[in-house]
Structure formats: C-alpha cells, structure tokens
Amino acid sequence: MEWWKDAIIYQIYPRSFQDSNGDGIGDIPGIISRLDHLQALGVGAVWLSPVYASPNADNGYDISNYREINPEYGTMEDMERLIAEAGRRGIRIIMDLVINHTSTDHYWFRQSRDKNSPYANYYYWRHGGADGALPNNWTGFFGEDCWEFDPQRCEYYLHLFAKHQADLNYHEPAVLEEVKDILRFWLRKGVAGFRCDVINILWKDSLDNGKKRLALTGSEHYLSLEGTHEILRQLREVLDEYNAFTVGETVFVTPAQARDLCASDRRELDMVFSFEHMECDQWFLKWFKRKFRPRVFFECLTKWQQELDWNALYLENHDQPRSIPRFGSAGHWRESGKLLAVLLLTLRGTPFIYQGQEIGMVNFDFSRMRQLNDVESKNVEKVLRRLHIPQKLRWKIISRTSRDNARTPFQWEAGPGAGFTVGRPWLGINHNCESVNLAEQENDSDSIWSWYKDLAALRNGSEVLRRGSFTPLETGDQVFAYRRALGEEALTVVLNFSDKPARTALQGGVVRSSAGRDRFDGHLEPWEAVILD
Ligand code: ISL
Ligand code: CA
Numbered sequence: 001m002e003w004w005k006d007a008i009i010y011q012i013y014p015r016s017f018q019d020s021n022g023d024g025i026g027d028i029p030g031i032i033s034r035l036d037h038l039q040a041l042g043v044g045a046v047w048l049s050p051v052y053a054s055p056n057a058d059n060g061y062d063i064s065n066y067r068e069i070n071p072e073y074g075t076m077e078d079m080e081r082l083i084a085e086a087g088r089r090g091i092r093i094i095m096d097l098v099i100n101h102t103s104t105d106h107y108w109f110r111q112s113r114d115k116n117s118p119y120a121n122y123y124y125w126r127h128g129g130a131d132g133a134l135p136n137n138w139t140g141f142f143g144e145d146c147w148e149f150d151p152q153r154c155e156y157y158l159h160l161f162a163k164h165q166a167d168l169n170y171h172e173p174a175v176l177e178e179v180k181d182i183l184r185f186w187l188r189k190g191v192a193g194f195r196c197d198v199i200n201i202l203w204k205d206s207l208d209n210g211k212k213r214l215a216l217t218g219s220e221h222y223l224s225l226e227g228t229h230e231i232l233r234q235l236r237e238v239l240d241e242y243n244a245f246t247v248g249e250t251v252f253v254t255p256a257q258a259r260d261l262c263a264s265d266r267r268e269l270d271m272v273f274s275f276e277h278m279e280c281d282q283w284f285l286k287w288f289k290r291k292f293r294p295r296v297f298f299e300c301l302t303k304w305q306q307e308l309d310w311n312a313l314y315l316e317n318h319d320q321p322r323s324i325p326r327f328g329s330a331g332h333w334r335e336s337g338k339l340l341a342v343l344l345l346t347l348r349g350t351p352f353i354y355q356g357q358e359i360g361m362v363n364f365d366f367s368r369m370r371q372l373n374d375v376e377s378k379n380v381e382k383v384l385r386r387l388h389i390p391q392k393l394r395w396k397i398i399s400r401t402s403r404d405n406a407r408t409p410f411q412w413e414a415g416p417g418a419g420f421t422v423g424r425p426w427l428g429i430n431h432n433c434e435s436v437n438l439a440e441q442e443n444d445s446d447s448i449w450s451w452y453k454d455l456a457a458l459r460n461g462s463e464v465l466r467r468g469s470f471t472p473l474e475t476g477d478q479v480f481a482y483r484r485a486l487g488e489e490a491l492t493v494v495l496n497f498s499d500k501p502a503r504t505a506l507q508g509g510v511v512r513s514s515a516g517r518d519r520f521d522g523h524l525e526p527w528e529a530v531i532l533d
Contacts, residue, residue: 002351004193004270005246005310005467008456009094011354013318014051014073016409019421025421028074034086037438040128041358042456045092045331047195047247047317051079057164058198058375060096061197062103068183081291084192086411090191096244099179100198101165102344104157108178109166113152121172125150125205138218141251142476146218159316160222162375170202170231187238193245196269200250200261203227208455213376215285224257231267231507232261234521239269246311247350248272255307261311262310263286271350276300280322281327286401287380292327294497301347301418305470311349315340318354320364328527330497333360335527337448338514339495342529345455346484346493348470353452356410359438360448363405365430369395373427377402413439451514455486456511458531464489478502483532490530496524508532 018030028051038046052121053068060070069079083093104107111119126135127357128149140146148163158167166176183194203220210218232248239246248261248269256271263397277300281292304311315323323444337360344351366372369381379396384394404427411433412419416435430436441447459465468486478498484491493512496502504526510520511531522528 003044003092005380006044006425006460007092007350008041008345008459009047009350009352010038010041011047011049011317011352013049013355013407015049015426015510016420017355018409018410018412019423019425022421022423024073024421024423024425025072027186028069028078028082029073032078032082035085035089035091038086038091039089041353041453042460043091043093043353045192046086047094047352048096049057050096050337055164057101057103057162059373061098062165063098063163064105065107067185069439070136080189085493087190092245093189093190093228094195094247096181096197096201097246098197099168100202101167102162104164104166105384113150115153116327118174122175123156124169124204124207125153126158128156136207136218137212138207138221139213139216140344142376142378143383157428163381167204168203170201170227176197176231180235183235183238183244187242187244187246191244193239193247193270196246196248198251199232199248199269200224200228200253200257202231219252222268223252225262229266230270233266236267245340251275255304257493262308271310273314273317274304276304281356281379286418287397289400292475294327294480295475296476297327297497298472298480301480302472302475304471305348305482308349311347312352313344313347313349314354315344316354316406317352318406319403321355321401323514324360327497332361332499332527333362334446334448335514335525338451339497339527339529341448341452342493342512342514342531343480343495344530345452345459345493346465347482348484353461354406356406358449358452359411359441361408361411361430362432362436364399364402364408364428365432366399366404366428369398371428371492372398372402374402374403376423377404377456411437413437416486421477428515444524455512462491464491465527473506474504477503481506487524494524494532496527499526501525506532509518 012287015026018027019026019033021060027066033343034194051065051069051073054063069076079312087094108119108122111117112122120310134147135156138146146160149156159165159169168354204222205227246269250272253274261269264468280297283290323340324337408427409420409425409429411468414437418429441449464484464486468484471483473479479496479502481494492508494506509533510518515528517523
C-alpha cells in the first residue's frame with residue numbers, strides 16, 4: 001500500500017517533548033496529551049526516538065531491555081495506550097530499532113562476560129596485544145577508542161559508539177533470531193514500522209586493522225557490506241508478515257548504495273536517511289565547520305532527488321543542530337523558517353519534521369560545558385583537552401555542533417518550564433521561549449507554525465506534491481527552483497536563500513508566497529519562498 005509515500009512523519013525525542021508528572025523528563029503520557037497538536041499539523045506517523053529500558057548513557061540508544069519501557073517514560077500500558085490513541089487520530093507509531101549495539105547493562109552482555117555462557121559470542125570479544133595494545137586500530141564514532149577491557153572476561157569488547165554501547169556480533173546466528181523476536185513483539189502490539197539506527201554498519205567482515213584515517217579508521221570493514229544486506233533481507237521476511245515500514249539511518253552512504261538498500265525488488269529497506277546534505281557546511285567532520293554555501297546544498301539535494309526514486313527528507317533531527325541558523329538566517333528567523341518548511345514539504349520523498357522545527361526552535365543558548373548532557377559532546381571535550389586546544393576554542397567547536405542543540409525541551413508556551421514541565425527540566429530550556437513558543441504562534445496566522453500547518457495540508461491534498469516527479473530549474477548561489485509534475489499537473493517552487501532580494505525568469509500564478517504576495521513578477525524578497533502553478 002506504501003502509505004509512507006503519502007504521509008508526513010514527525011520525530012519525537014521523548015525526553016524533551018512533554019513531561020506529565022513534574023520530574024522534568026518528557027514521557028509517554030505527555031506525548032499522548034499532545035497528540036492533538038500532531039493531528040492539527042497533519043502528520044500521518046510519529047517516529048519515537050527510543051523509549052525502551054536504558055541506563056541512558058546515550059539517552060536510550062543504549063538499550064538494556066527491548067521489551068520494556070524505560071520507567072522514566074511510563075509503562076507498557078502507557079505505550080499501548082499511545083499506539084491506540086494515535087491510531088484513533090490516524091497517526092501510526094514507528095519505533096526506533098537500535099540493533100547495532102546494546103547497553104552493557106543488557107542481560108545478553110552481562111551473560112556474555114562468561115565465556116561458557118550461551119551468550120558468549122553475542123558480542124565481539126578479543127584479546128589485546130601483549131604490550132597492552134588494543135585488539136585493532138579502529139576508532140569510534142564518538143571520538144574515543146572503540147575497545148573496552150572487561151575484567152571479568154579478561155578480554156576487550158568492541159564498541160563503535162560510547163563504551164556502554166557494545167556492538168552485537170551478527171556472525172552469531174542467535175543474535176539475528178533474537179532481533180526477529182523483538183520485531184514480532186512490537187509489530188504484534190501494532191507499531192507500523194521502524195527507524196533503524198546506524199543500520200548499514202551491522203556486519204563487520206573482519207576485525208583486522210583498518211587503513212589509517214582522520215576519523216573512523218576501520219570503517220572499510222563494516223560500512224555497507226554485503227553481510228548487512230543479507231541481514232536486512234532476513235529481517236524483511238518478518239516485517240513483511242506485518243506489512244511494516246522501515247527507514248534506515250545509513251551513515252556515509254552513497255546514492256548507489258542507497259539505491260541498493262531501498263530497491264523494492266531487493267526487499268531490504270523502504271528508504272534511507274542519507275547525510276550528504278548535512279555535510280555541506282563542514283570539512284569532512286562535523287567538528288570542522290565551514291561557511292554554508294547554498295549552491296553546494298542545492299546541488300547535493302538535486303543529486304539525491306535525481307539518483308533515488310524515493311528519499312527520506314529531513315533538515316533536522318536529534319543529532320543535528322537546528323536548521324534555521326544553519327541553512328537559513330537567524331536575522332530572518334521567521335522568513336527563513338518558512339522557506340525551509342517549503343523546501344522540506346515540496347521535495348519528492350517522505351518529509352520528516354523534527355519536534356520544534358514547526359515553531360522555529362533554534363540552537364541552545366548555553367554558555368558552559370556543564371550545561372550539556374550529550375555523551376558525544378563530553379567525549380569530544382576530553383579529546384580536545386588532550387590535544388591542548390584552549391578552552392575558548394573548545395567551546396566554540398562544541399557549542400556549534402553539540403547534539404544538545406536540538407534536544408532542549410519543546411517550547412509550548414512562555415514562562416518557566418515552557419509548558420514542558422512544572423519541575424526542573426533535565427536539560428535547560430532556551431531563554432527565547434518567551435517569544436518562540438507554540439501558544440504565541442497559534443494565535444498568529446503569520447507564524448511559522450501556521451505556515452507549517454497550511455503547507456502540510458497543501459501537500460496532503462496534492463498528489464503532484466506527494467507523488468510528482470522532480471526537475472531542477474535553477475541551482476544558483478542564492479535561488480533554488482524546481483518543478484514537480486504529475487500527468488497534466490505541475491507546480492514550480494522558487495526559494496531565495498539569501499538576506500538579499502533576488503530575481504528569476506520563472507513565472508506562474510501564486511499558489512503560496514511566504515511574503516504574502518498574490519502576483520509574482522519574478523522578484524523575490526529576502527528568504528521568500530513561492531509555489532507557482
Ligand atoms: O551524530 C553523529 C555524530 O555527531 C552521527 O555520527 C551519529 O552518531 C550517527 O548518525 C549515528 O546516530 C545514531 O546512532 C547513535 C546515537 O547516538 C544517535 O543518536 C543515533 O541517531 C548510536 O546509537
Ligand atoms: Ca516525566
């Protein structure tokens with residue numbers, strides 16, 4: 001049925017969405033109480049970042065029990081109620097499937113410390129070198145070594161992420177069977193599918209040393225290998241029994257690899273999150289920022305639109321800084337927020353709106369390391385210290401890229417707690433919440449929120465926006481324009497990514513203009529977006 005080609009999907013980071021009991025931590029009853037907001041926005045599905053039992057070394061991406069709900073977030077009954085209440089509003093629930101690694105608190109890992117247990121090979125265990133050397137020269141995603149010594153087993157285990165996240169060993173067939181059971185468990189509860197965390201690194205072909213690189217030494221041994229494709233096809237058999245949907249988070253993926261992962265006849269994934277457009281403002285690694293050049297961004301988006309039949313579209317998520325100051329302009333907050341909404345909701349593919357994006361939330365306004373929670377930021381701070389990088393520069397690097405930028409609590413209303421909590425929030429609330437909040441924008445027909453709602457309704461009601469082809473018309477230094485066409489129908493989108501006005505030769509009747517014009521003469525205001533027919 002491919003419902004996911006017609007739906008707008010909304011990502012919730014549960015810890016920061018809505019607290020219901022005053023402990024300062026977002027929770028499932030809180031999400032349920034806000035379902036009307038999602039319905040008003042017009043979303044067809046919600047992707048929930050992990051809500052499973054977890055000691056929170058990486059806020060839920062370190063799962064200690066796949067069949068339990070983190071008590072901070074509620075109970076299994078709450079989860080079942082969420083699925084039902086969302087369903088009543090026509091909203092499907094998509095779980096986050098984190099199966100590259102588990103928490104070291106997981107039962108499997110604890111058992112695995114004993115070489116004689118049935119779980120002994122569930123993880124990658126290796127001896128170090130005689131001279132205290134690690135088992136190989138690989139480096140991890142969070143800027144640390146990726147081997148940790150376990151005194152009980154007297155061996156090292158592999159962890160490509162934080163040391164509390166041990167990589168599962170898919171050479172042990174029982175691991176895949178366990179995962180299949182977990183899928184069945186949730187599908188039987190009525191979830192519609194999964195967002196699959198770092199899914200293209202599951203299979204490690206060997207643990208040999210890798211070619212030395214600036215980052216991720218060893219990645220040739222696990223990035224997008226045939227073994228992973230094979231695992232995905234096996235999982236698909238289970239998913240197909242329930243007609244379930246999957247979107248894979250695929251790091252460093254190329255268009256050709258992405259095509260293989262989502263080719264419908266290969267039965268692997270339905271679509272993937274690629275990263276190339278998120279790399280337009282950085283040198284190789286996110287820690288090294290470079291000036292955002294719109295043309296590079298347009299060309300990258302165009303390439304992915306053309307090379308893939310179907311894209312997962314996103315400008316934000318819980319790992320990325322907020323999009324307005326990044327691809328738009330803080331000085332033209334409202335205008336650029338609206339323009340980015342048009343971009344997201346008029347490209348070909350399934351749009352994912354990240355919580356807070358629909359009200360133009362921006363990066364945190366913290367000033368000290370102490371205010372951060374993100375394990376990645378903390379690790380990188382340690383690495384930079386070791387390299388004797390001065391404090392000011394360390395903060396500059398970390399504050400611009402920290403994942404906490406996108407993790408501050410949702411700004412429902414002005415005032416302390418922002419309507420998110422009556423208690424002390426687990427992560428600081430942005431001070432701009434006095435002016436940037438949903439309540440304020442609900443009463444303003446010219447707000448970013450009203451614009452999102454309107455555009456989402458436009459897309460939901462327009463087959464050409466949902467299913468039409470994509471043809472680029474202009475990819476300049478400032479203007480991005482493209483046509484969406486289906487049968488006789490066509491719409492043209494023109495976007496001015498600049499603080500300066502622009503001109504284009506394109507013409508048409510105005511379907512929407514973020515500057516509120518009703519006739520278009522080729523002149524665009526700064527950050528204006530128009531949809532023409
Ligand atoms: O955000 C990143 C680096 O800053 C990415 O490299 C990120 O680590 C990568 O996209 C994988 O992300 C996913 O898996 C991680 C988890 O921390 C992220 O939140 C999740 O989205 C490990 O499970
Ligand atoms: Ca709570």
